[in-house]
Amino acid sequence: MITNFLNLEWKQYFRSANWQKSVFLNIFLVLFGLYFAVCFLLVGIGGYWILKKQFPEQDPLVLANSFLLYAIIGDLIFRYLMQKLPVMNIKPLLTLSIKKSKIVHFILIKSSFSFFNIIGLFFYIPFAVVLMVEGYEVVGVLGWLFTMIFLVQAANFLNFLINKNNIAFGALIAILLGGYLVQYFEFFDLPGFIGTGFDFVYQNPITVVVFAAVLAMLYLANFKQLRNEVYLDALISEKTKEVTASDLSFTDKLGDLAPFIKNDLRLMWRNKRTKSGIWMLALGLGYGLIFYTNPMYAEIDVMMVLVGIFSTGTFLINFGQFIPAWDSSYYKMLMSQNFKYERYLKSKFTIMTISVVLLFLLGIPYVYFGWEILAVHFAAMIYNIGVNSHVILYGGTFNRKKINLDEKAAFNFQGTGAVQWLIGFPLMFLPMGIFGLINWLVSFEIATITIAVLGFIGVALHKKLMASITKKYIKNKYVMIHAFNQEN
Structure with missing residues (x-):
């Protein structure tokens, strides 16, 4: 009997769609x-x-x-x-x-x-x-x-x-x-x-x-x-559970984006996969302590950009890289509703922007290690809002893997594909490369200003960038619906 069980396990694992796709x-x-x-x-x-x-x-x-x-x-x-x-x-x-x-x-x-x-x-x-x-x-x-x-x-x-x-x-x-x-x-x-x-x-x-x-x-x-x-x-059998509704009336001030933002906030708090990701915020905030307290990295200015991007963009990266896969369980129903797709994407952008600003404010105590660090973190915040948020949203147009929200986030690679690995290069290494090159050729101050200016340019072009990204999502809408309907 044990041999039969092992044989079934072997076939189940290697014949699964998840193995073949990943x-x-x-x-x-x-x-x-x-x-x-x-x-x-x-x-x-x-x-x-x-x-x-x-x-x-x-x-x-x-x-x-x-x-x-x-x-x-x-x-x-x-x-x-x-x-x-x-x-x-x-x-x-x-x-x-x-x-x-x-x-x-x-x-x-x-x-x-x-x-x-x-x-x-x-x-x-x-x-x-x-x-x-x-x-x-x-x-x-x-x-x-x-x-x-x-x-x-x-x-x-x-x-x-x-x-x-x-x-x-x-x-x-x-x-x-x-x-x-x-x-x-x-x-x-x-x-x-x-x-x-x-x-x-x-x-x-x-x-x-x-x-x-x-x-x-x-x-x-x-x-x-x-x-x-x-x-x-x-x-x-299904168990009936009493759901505790949270008061999210404060989101009504955001107008027609409020229903989508409420849905995302409930999704984050009620599901294991997203709830585990929320606790990653503490890790992101404390990320700088690994580097700023270590004399080894004291003279490496480019590490400030890495810490700044990660500490202010922890939520942006963890949440944004799986857009729209977070909604994969009901994506077909969502796409059948009468609303503009741009509103859906704008609600994601708004949540990510708010998180970046809040994480920057919570990270202000890093000024203890020097004003240069606070300046770089500010530039990284602007860069995350103006550039990385749009990069994340564009990368979401290639997401084709369903996510089970009832599973924990730690060591859970469900929904992870080549997109999530490749997107790390423009998110992290591009600003580090730009900062490092200008810092080496010109000065630290000009390198910091350059990162901030790139972010402000992205903010200024936000409407055009969102229009282009929205077209890409609409073009791939039915491909995503079909992909999310597939069992892993």
């Missing part, structure tokens, strides 16, 4: 996975000697154990944000004489071989081998290694139990930050205390059975939960 993306994901595997492997092999060199008076295994609290909690947070329960197309199977318990067991066992579980082994196994080569007790190291393997698998099944629980996620964040703060202010060495527990495992390998028991309990908890949900009527 060969380039699948190759990229394979290379991405190989890159991380090699990185973890190198750290696993060299980690022992790195710790020994940096802390010659301490035992590398004890040091590694003291960091495991951060590793375990960080792994759970990473899984919470990015991992999904592997799903089989089980509806047809439920009508056949196959035990439901076998289906559930296959789903759970399949999850044990996910990327999130395997990638950690590229560190733990080489590190354990090096420990044994360096003279550590083989039985103790094996007990420690199997404990790590059981913890990785336990995190896998624990994630499926808490994945939709925001309180559990908040608790994980609190533990991670709390552990760091109490150690930083020297109140209590919580990571070190947890580390002594893993030292005890090395000294008493028999304790590995405790972690095996925890893994077994989590597996059974998942089995019982899924077993109770594997019924055909449960899969096809």
Whole structure:
């Protein structure tokens, strides 16, 4: 039976329209996975000697154990944000004489071989081998290694139990930050205390059975939960949910654009894919701290443009690159309505413009690092409004992939095609190239003014540019309708 399941999974994956349409993306994901595997492997092999060199008076295994609290909690947070329960197309199977318990067991066992579980082994196994080569007790190291393997698998099944629980996620964040703060202010060495527990495992390998028991309990908890949900009527029945309506009356001031903007705001807040993207705004605002606090980049003026474009255009880039795919689920219905297409596009432009201005205002504290940074951020804001917003909208005319809004954004490449990869060049590298060239040939001030002037030119030509972009959308309207009707 397991062989039949695997055969069906193989055919489903390689015969799917998504695989056939996204060969380039699948190759990229394979290379991405190989890159991380090699990185973890190198750290696993060299980690022992790195710790020994940096802390010659301490035992590398004890040091590694003291960091495991951060590793375990960080792994759970990473899984919470990015991992999904592997799903089989089980509806047809439920009508056949196959035990439901076998289906559930296959789903759970399949999850044990996910990327999130395997990638950690590229560190733990080489590190354990090096420990044994360096003279550590083989039985103790094996007990420690199997404990790590059981913890990785336990995190896998624990994630499926808490994945939709925001309180559990908040608790994980609190533990991670709390552990760091109490150690930083020297109140209590919580990571070190947890580390002594893993030292005890090395000294008493028999304790590995405790972690095996925890893994077994989590597996059974998942089995019982899924077993109770594997019924055909449960899969096809719809649950009625009470929707909380937000007061969006303030958008009425925007006139005939208000209905479209209200629709977009509700879409962003009610769906997983768009809601996850909203939290990216915090990342965009803090992007400058990576560069402006690092002396390595202090003399590289062109990095200010990169930070300025990204920090003020985080929402523009994340939201804009999937226009009109955000509306793909009901695009056919939308296009049957009696309205001017230009109003639809203008509402997208208005949302993106407002976000750029707000992000610039929130980023004003960067002036702490120098007035030059604030000046470049202002020029980048104008450039995003006048140039990048139009580039984003034009790129949307080539979007042909449907987006499922019920899925999380992290590591979700659904709807991503060649357009999303290629559009990054005019958005980021073009202004960086222009700024860098003029800064080198003339001066920093003239380079900053040039970026701002290009933005103002785009603003001045807004009506003509929008008219041209609208014609392109109307020309491709029926092609998009057909493409969005296709299942991935």
